[in-house]
Amino acid sequence: MSAPIAYHPGKQPIPRNAWYVVAFSREITQKPLSRRLLGDKVVLYRTENGQIVALADYCAHRAMPLSAGTVKGDCIQCPYHGLEYDPAGKCANIPSQPQIPRLMKVRSYPTVERWKWVWAWFGEPERADPSLIPDHSEFGMDNTDFWSVDRFVMSIGGSYQLLHENLLDLSHVTFLHAGSFDSGAMASAPQSTQVEGRLISITREVTEVVGAAYGRIFSLEEGIRVRRTLRSRTWVPSLNVVTSTFHFLDEPGRPAAVRHSVFPITPDTATTCHYFVGTAHSYGEPAAGDVLKAQNQVLFDVFLADKTAIEAIQQAYDELGAATPDCSVRADEAALKFRRLLDGMIGEEAGSLAVA
Amino acid sequence: MSAPIAYHPGKQPIPRNAWYVVAFSREITQKPLSRRLLGDKVVLYRTENGQIVALADYCAHRAMPLSAGTVKGDCIQCPYHGLEYDPAGKCANIPSQPQIPRLMKVRSYPTVERWKWVWAWFGEPERADPSLIPDHSEFGMDNTDFWSVDRFVMSIGGSYQLLHENLLDLSHVTFLHAGSFDSGAMASAPQSTQVEGRLISITREVTEVVGAAYGRIFSLEEGIRVRRTLRSRTWVPSLNVVTSTFHFLDEPGRPAAVRHSVFPITPDTATTCHYFVGTAHSYGEPAAGDVLKAQNQVLFDVFLADKTAIEAIQQAYDELGAATPDCSVRADEAALKFRRLLDGMIGEEAGSLAVA
Amino acid sequence: MSAPIAYHPGKQPIPRNAWYVVAFSREITQKPLSRRLLGDKVVLYRTENGQIVALADYCAHRAMPLSAGTVKGDCIQCPYHGLEYDPAGKCANIPSQPQIPRLMKVRSYPTVERWKWVWAWFGEPERADPSLIPDHSEFGMDNTDFWSVDRFVMSIGGSYQLLHENLLDLSHVTFLHAGSFDSGAMASAPQSTQVEGRLISITREVTEVVGAAYGRIFSLEEGIRVRRTLRSRTWVPSLNVVTSTFHFLDEPGRPAAVRHSVFPITPDTATTCHYFVGTAHSYGEPAAGDVLKAQNQVLFDVFLADKTAIEAIQQAYDELGAATPDCSVRADEAALKFRRLLDGMIGEEAGSLAVA
Ligand code: FES
Ligand code: FES
Ligand code: FES
Structure with missing residues (x-):
């Protein structure tokens, strides 16, 4: 091997x-x-x-x-x-x-x-088969039941690998984005991980009360109780989709609300990447003009914490090389699978077939 | 060997x-x-x-x-x-x-x-003996006969080695700081050098008339005649103390005035360092508030010349490596001893014992 | 060999x-x-x-x-x-x-x-023979039939080699400086190339109508018809002189106008250079004061396009190394001779004599 x-x-x-x-x-x-x-x-x-x-x-x-x-x-x-x-x-x-x-x-x-x-x-042009691009309709884009919007691209001074790992460990939501994307319970909720080909999925479920900033970001009413499934999927090496599904616990008749955040991640250099952001929504009104601008600004500001974290970690790798701390916990299961799948692709392209 | x-x-x-x-x-x-x-x-x-x-x-x-x-x-x-x-x-x-x-x-x-x-x-934690820290009371700190003050830390874009050598060649005072720390005679005064363990001391003695800028920096009256001993001591590798002792030639009853400038020098990276500045005084009034701020500013501005010199010399080493000019004169005796003691410490830590 | x-x-x-x-x-x-x-x-x-x-x-x-x-x-x-x-x-x-x-x-x-x-x-001081400096009088400097002026030095973030090659391919005038130095015909005019020792000359001849910007730069009247010889000479490795000779087709009695642009090119580092600019003129009035300043500004702004191009190409070499695209056309004959002559000088200085 x-x-x-x-x-x-x-x-x-x-x-x-x-x-x-x-x-x-x-x-x-x-x-x-x-x-x-x-x-x-x-x-x-x-x-x-x-x-x-x-x-x-x-x-x-x-x-x-x-x-x-x-x-x-x-x-x-x-x-x-x-x-x-x-x-x-x-x-x-x-x-x-x-x-x-x-x-x-x-x-x-x-x-x-x-x-x-x-x-x-x-890569090799003869292998450039458009059917390999993940199905956009499934993410609510090109799907008439949803409205979708292209938001912004953020330049990140760290490897695309670090950004994918960020999105595959939802425990960071509770700390790095305290109050913005959850109400504090996400980090300790159990996480399940699935792998299917080059697709890695993780899911966490929490019951929580929607806070102020969190409600503003998801266009939900502050103070309501929701049962929420948060799912993050990575198509190695270039796409992550985070899907939130909200069930409204105090309003039995209200349909579940679904929001997809679609994140293509494209290496710029080996140590920098482009972070593209689009979203699709099953609820609420299509945003445009100043409303859209204001939404984008809020989201952009929250994502700056990820950018800062990833850039600091990239700097650690640049300085410390193989001595960079990297001690995993159970919540890193998906991130470790990401590394393995990526290694497989890299090895395959290098022509180094694994032999038993 | x-x-x-x-x-x-x-x-x-x-x-x-x-x-x-x-x-x-x-x-x-x-x-x-x-x-x-x-x-x-x-x-x-x-x-x-x-x-x-x-x-x-x-x-x-x-x-x-x-x-x-x-x-x-x-x-x-x-x-x-x-x-x-x-x-x-x-x-x-x-x-x-x-x-x-x-x-x-x-x-x-x-x-x-x-x-x-x-x-x-x-270094090795089991060797971290606090009694190895040089005696602060001897420098006028923690000594009730003196008043002492923490001033500032300056970031220098050059090796701590260059800063130590700067402080071990007092001839630079006459040129780099013309008028600020002496009245022009320091460079040509004879210098004596002693070494004791990891402590290097140099001493020069001059008789001079206190100039305007010099008087302001040392809180002495412009125009008075002093016999002054200037002593610079380096505890390799991390501390320098410059002590000025003034005898007042026209005032036989006036007690000698002593001022210690205490300079811990700490590498930041190998090519940059932190220059900490504290002083202790046997005379004058404790400075505070705006007076202290003004004193610090004057001192900081004078030290900028050292910073500029050291950064230029570091740049020469970075560019020229072993070809960097380095032809010594007699006033460099202490600096050369500094290099030798430092080499000894480095060699010892590298486990390379000198064998005859 | x-x-x-x-x-x-x-x-x-x-x-x-x-x-x-x-x-x-x-x-x-x-x-x-x-x-x-x-x-x-x-x-x-x-x-x-x-x-x-x-x-x-x-x-x-x-x-x-x-x-x-x-x-x-x-x-x-x-x-x-x-x-x-x-x-x-x-x-x-x-x-x-x-x-x-x-x-x-x-x-x-x-x-x-x-x-x-x-x-x-x-180089070797004993070979520093002043008679090796090309004859300034021939370029209109130190020549009483001309007036000459020292203009400016521009810092270029690219190798002196790229600047010499720029000046040895006159086809760039038509595109990079569209309208400033010709009326659009230079790129397609036939080019002849001569080599004599370390001197490379190229010549192109066009018949054109002087445009507005072009006329302002050369102090010629807009709209007149000229037969123009453009000659660029490089003394490898440090000097280029571009000479424009204008014959006035509608004014048989008017003497030909000659303008030399004298360009010493001096490496700063291996990847940056100093671009010195002086000019000598057989016609018009000596420029001074604000007129000279205005002329210099116009010329400087036009040369910024060369600076930008050369810096971008240097960046390509810095990034791609031997993989940098470099597919030549016939107009590159002089540039290729420049490379060969330069290689000869470099080889000679490296003591590597070519042996058959
Ligand atoms: S807790 Fe994950 S990097 Fe510190
Ligand atoms: S005189 Fe000491 S560096 Fe020049
Ligand atoms: S046409 Fe010459 S570099 Fe593109």
């Missing part, structure tokens, strides 16, 4: 044969956008016909960022000496000569636009 | 079996303080009973800084998932389970509160 | 047996100037007699920057312990003792003041 890969956020390779969200749809226009994704610098643009293009953000000629250039029809033109590239990354024009060298091309990444965001594939 | 360790501020190990000042007492409260000391990140707090605690600032669970947490009685609680640690560093509570793994603990550092500051020990 | 050195801006050694411009004359006064040149920290000052001195900016005693010190007559005095050095770098005074150790000296660099700038030599 191959030796297990030592856990080290920020030092392990990133699985590339997987779909990752790279942007909200609204972010991609004819003004090129440069974004670092899985360590690669990528330029994203929309052609005049509306197609989304993702290319390596280095001109094949002299490595100038194409993102500093201009979209012309389907192509993007390099600002330095004017070479143009088509959506497949092939050079389509060289101003100073008619012939185009065969090697004058840049890498093109497969993309899929789904719901309100864009997924891209950074 | 083992080869001498090449002198290289910022690259040599730091002796750990020694007491270092880590804070002024007033800095340690129930609000945890994070400070880097000898390269370690340490959280310092005071229990509800007033005891000072120094722990490694990484939670044993997932490396979160405990300094972002909260003091509860004797313990400190991690802000991420709520684990608590007692003053010995042992985990005392895990919210999500009753059992506490044996390895769930963090390092605890011995501390001693003396005069108005806190000393800590970073 | 020795293996060719792989092209990698920022990683290859810098030729030192060559003259480089280190400052405008006006920059060197009795207030010492610290400048990094070919990786060396150098202090530049003018003695009380007006002589220019260039010394290593590290005191031989304890590596303090001499540039923080004071010029006294011919010497510079270190601010830390007061040692003084003469223009040859020899220590001339130690305040704390009469004897001067033989090794108490710093490196002195040969300098030549020519036209309005200062050249220095960083």
